[in-house]
Amino acid sequence: MTSSVTPFSLKEAPALIERLLPVQKLSVEAYKEQMANVGKTLTALGSYWKGRKPLVLNKACILGCLLPATGNPARDLEIFERLMAMDDESFVVRWKRRPKPKEIVARLSLTQIADYFIVEPEGILPAFAPVDWSNPDYKKVKVVWREDLTEMQRRRLEALMLPHMPYRERVNEAQRCEEVMDTVHNHIWDTVNAHLGTDAQSFPELVEQLGIMRFGHRPRVADTFSGSGQIPFEAARLGCDVYASDLNPVACLLTWGAFHIVGGSSEYRMELKQQQLELVKKIQAEIDRLGVETDGTGWRGRAYLYCIEVKCPSTGWIVPLLPSRIVSIDDSAIAEILPDQTRKRYVIEIVTGVSASRLKAATKGTVRTDGQGADPYLVHTVGGVEYRTKISTLRGDYRSDDGMNGNRLRLWGKHDFKPHPEDIFQERLYCIQWMRKKKKGKGYEFQFRTVTPGDQSRERIVEEFIAKHLADWQANGWIPDMRIESGYNTDQPIRERGWTHWHHLFNPRQLLVNALLDCHSGAALKPAFINVVQHNAKLSRWDPSGGGRAGIKQVFDNQALNTLLNYGARGTEYVIQLIDRDYKKYPLPPTTQLQIAALPASQIIEPQDIFVTDPPYGDAVKYEEILEFFIAWLRKNPPPEFADWVWDSRRSLAIKGEDEDFRRDMVAAYKRMTDCMPDNGIQVIMFTHQSGSIWADMANIVWASGLQVTAAWYVVTETDSALREGSYVKGTVLLVLRKRQGTYKTTRDDLAWEIQEEVQNQVAALSGLNQEAKGLYRDENVFEDADIQMAGYAAALRVLTRYATIDGRDMTTEALRPRVKGETTFVDGLIAFAVDTANQCLVPQGIPKAHWDKLRGAERFYLKMLDMEARGSNTLDNYQNFAKAFKVRDFRVLMGDQRANRARLKSAVEFGRGEMSEGSELYQSVLRALLYAVMELVKSVDGKEVLAHLILNIPNYYGDMTQRELAIDLANYLANRLDALRPDEASAARVLRELIKNQRLG
Ligand SMILES: C[S@@+](CC[C@H](N)C(=O)[O-])C[C@H]1O[C@@H](n2cnc3c(N)ncnc32)[C@H](O)[C@@H]1O
8 A cells, every 4th residue: 555545635625425416327337237127247146126226327326425525526537437347448348248359450540550450460461450351461470469559558549449429329338337346447447546546446435545544444334224235235245344124124135135145255156066965965855855847757846826716606606716718829829718607617728829819819717807997807608698797896895984995805724725615716727837858959958738638646745744844834933923014005915815924915826836945944044045036936927928928927027926826836947047047146255344234224333434325215115025935934943044024124214205104214314323423424315306395304314313415416327118017207315424524503594695695606506517528538428407407495494404593593403393284384485595596596698698598497497498498408308397396387398308318398389279278387488478479470471460369468567668679589599409319490599589679669
């Protein structure tokens, strides 16, 4: 280590993330990572966990807290981008493959090929490039890199080969940053060290040295809402000492898996492989001993398909409930339902290779609905008459006099594991998919078959086995005996099936396989085990899709406990593929200390330097309820590694909702974290930008927790699938915080000036960096307007949260004051004022400030967005954010297109005569009058007439002369912005401007 790494030399230095963050590039990277779905680094450990924060974002936050902001922001940005693998030379490695020397020599202009390459035999090629390799004389020539070139020199040259394209397209073509963390960076260290005064050749070294310079030791990074472990894992990978805690033990297990499995050493991984194979062998042996998965002719059961059966109240027939009769699209396999008149029930026959029309007809089963949301009903025909009965009627749903909902289902008991004969819903095995090794070649062959008496007797064996062992296995903890506690999600299985204990969500075959796995697996196999559990339950859907996708799906396809009418159970062969699997390998640096605790965030005690957290703000996912599905399996008998965690979801301690309790619990958590942090500690809170009140909420919380905002950034993280479902583009706000020092006092009047100045400086600093970076090396903006707006908000909050007392009021008490519905608190008022001030600073160029101040929200929105469109920005979330900023009630009526990346405003012509009436947010506005006039001019209405309409449409046109001036300025603004977008409207706006200007007054 060089002498420049002095303990505490950066103690008081502002952190990079407090001054800048390349949010545009980061959004592209984060989005790419989210789109990778199951291919993500940690997802194989538990695909049921949906709200994973992208690793690339986590890395940016942690590094951004450790790196100092120096007096040279452009250079800081450049170094940061190198560390994030966002620079050209890193893309050389992130690219699908590196170019070969011959390809380089064919493409690039080099004055001396010999500066980079050795050519053999000498003297055949010209000295310079490009070289035309089609020349037959060059056929035998070999070109190799010179060995004395540094990696950096090589990459610089290779970087010239990268196609010139926008960053988003480039990232689309490249590997994700987090996939190449170990290989991509070896070119950067000299420049990084020169800038930071460090002596590092790897991330762990750099992080340790920065930690010493800032905190006197290797940095301790904590996440007290660790969830799936995305933040702690990235912190550990960077070389920080890590503390991860979560209230929920399943989250702890996932974090443990991230550290020890994906992050495990190669020796540990070899050991895990061994354990996987042994487990597979044991399970196979026990199942074979029972003989319940083989048909006696060499085939094994891969998937067992079950459905519910009920007695039709009209006919007395027993009918299987199958929404679709298709078994497999690829095999054209269907279930034929044939009446057995004597027994008044149906025989189910599986037929394979049916015609396309029969397959199509099979999409109709015995359960139908008349559209989405409508009650499903049973339908079957007896003696030529069709009978229909709603499922809710079968269940006997009723509403009692006191308004409670109920039904006639029997509630299952602790020792039940299958329906009683008199129960309304019975279960029936209706098809088995068999598999066996191909006689020739590799792989398996598969068959769907009708259930035979032999199969039925094997079912009985399984049932008898479970009946015999259930009580013991429940006592040992291999099968759950936990009650299902009532709740928003957990009520569903109770209400819809009468299941009262978690093991009721599994049939005997599933209980058998899952229990054997539980009993024989240690800590390292538990993530795989619980993944099996959610792929082998009565909530695991059988999906007959074509294209090789048919199979049994996971329970947590979505974050609910939806009961099913038909489902699949896995045979061991099908389970094994979830056990004997390869996880990604990213061994963590051996030096890092890792700690995991199952604790409410408000109870942590260890000191930490940096907190990066993603709390459950207004989260739609009720982790505390749905994860009980897994807790039930593990709680009685956890392996020693997990034995210290409380195996209970402790629902009452979970932070949830958005109300009073939420704020109180959040303050308790963040206050505790603040207490555990040194004076120069830093926090980053991530939250999803959803509701408009979020700023006020978060500001209240951090204020009351003794924290001060120092910066805020907005990163787009949502995936396309959500977009397809019609939800808004979502992003993540990063709020950067420090401990509030001292007890400063101020007044509201003084605040006004201070906020204005701070916001203006902030906007100027980021706009300046945009310009500087453009001059230096990049084509795209570092920050878009929305980023600058966000930074403006943060600047306002930075000023506000600096104070402990405002106008004689103690801000902690104020922030915690309960809200009265409809009432604006003192803090809300201050924040609204701060945010308004920030918005005021974002006047688009070309509109005088005095005019801007007079405009309404909808006018500001339209004009601002037009400015952004003119600069090529068309993402819907920008429109959403600015609509919020300008308090537009419904911005959609102003939009011509609302697609995620092709959003745009309505043109004057598209508006036509719309948005002129009293209910509109543009009613009687100068902008609306102008757009109307533009529309008329485009449609060749006579100028005089247009002007006459305009005067009528602008209230008090003659009484208030500033209205006319405003109209001229806005017409001019429209003309300029519309030039590239809609030239015909642009020239109409120009004509209009002249008409107004030349109008004779008086
Ligand atoms: C939004 S998630 C975190 C997701 C995580 N960042 C990831 O990428 O997977 C919030 C987490 O907070 C946890 N939680 C809720 N209440 C808590 C409390 N009082 N103390 C600690 N953790 C809590 C939940 O169990 C959940 O795992």
